Amino acid sequence: ILNVEQSPQSLHVQEGDSTNFTCSFPSSNFYALHWYRWETAKSPEALFVMTLNGDEKKKGRISATLNTKEGYSYLYIKGSQPEDSATYLCAPPSRRALTFGSGTRLQVQP
Amino acid sequence: NAGVTQTPKFRVLKTGQSMTLLCAQDMNHEYMYWYRQDPGMGLRLIHYSVGEGTTAKGEVPDGYNVSRLKKQNFLLGLESAAPSQTSVYFCASRDRDGYSYEQYFGPGTRLTVT
Numbered sequence: 001i002l003n004v005e006q007s008p009q010s011l012h013v014q015e016g017d018s019t020n021f022t023c024s025f026p027s028s029n030f031y032a033l034h035w036y037r038w039e040t041a042k043s044p045e046a047l048f049v050m051t052l053n054g055d056e057k058k059k060g061r062i063s064a065t066l067n068t069k070e071g072y073s074y075l076y077i078k079g080s081q082p083e084d085s086a087t088y089l090c091a092p093p094s095r096r097a098l099t100f101g102s103g104t105r106l107q108v109q110p
Numbered sequence: 111n112a113g114v115t116q117t118p119k120f121r122v123l124k125t126g127q128s129m130t131l132l133c134a135q136d137m138n139h140e141y142m143y144w145y146r147q148d149p150g151m152g153l154r155l156i157h158y159s160v161g162e163g164t165t166a167k168g169e170v171p172d173g174y175n176v177s178r179l180k181k182q183n184f185l186l187g188l189e190s191a192a193p194s195q196t197s198v199y200f201c202a203s204r205d206r207d208g209y210s211y212e213q214y215f216g217p218g219t220r221l222t223v224t
Contacts, residue, residue, distance in 0.1 A: 001169055009150075032209035032210050043114075043200065043216060044153070044200070046213070049210045049211075049212055089153070093209040096141065096158065096166075097155050097158050098155075098213060099155075100145075100154075102150060102151055
């Protein structure tokens with residue numbers, strides 16, 4: 001079982017603030033890193049799949065970077081909006097499944 | 111195209127009762143997964159399947175059994191429910207082998223064992 005850590009556990013920001021959070025994972029035998037967005041009462045949905053060291057992915061106001069050598073990824077949200085409120089999960093593959101971190105719960109206050 | 115569906119959406123069981131959760135996907139995906147979600151613990155893998163007729167244990171398999179008799183369906187069984195199995199259960203599927211293929215999740219089943 002991979003050790004995947006996400007920090008912080010939760011975050012409260014004001015609308016318009018920019019924010020970022022971290023996913024740490026084992027740097028040995030790296031294959032990929034998945035980010036998922038999980039809104040309350042809904043199902044997790046894939047945001048990004050990152051495979052290369054130095055990768056940067058962007059979707060609207062959300063972007064992610066990847067450092068496979070040191071085993072971390074950052075997720076950034078620029079100008080947070082209330083609709084960004086969700087839990088953000090990262091997950092490296094392990095064997096034929098994903099090992100999910102416990103997530104960062106983001107709440108954006110209007 | 112319904113994606114991944116789960117039946118039932120909610121269920122209350124008494125300790126010792128049995129039940130089966132059904133997951134169905136219409137995307138012709140090879141891989142299917144069952145997770146449980148508990149507060150502060152994210153998603154933990156119970157069992158998974160890499161194709162019709164195959165199953166494998168995940169991180170927390172004890173107390174659960176699974177079957178994949180048809181490619182589109184993945185069943186999760188609880189033979190003798192315990193209060194520790196109170197959780198939200200999510201099914202997911204993925205197209206094929208490969209580390210960059212994303213998983214698609216169902217809407218979840220909320221199970222309470224009293």
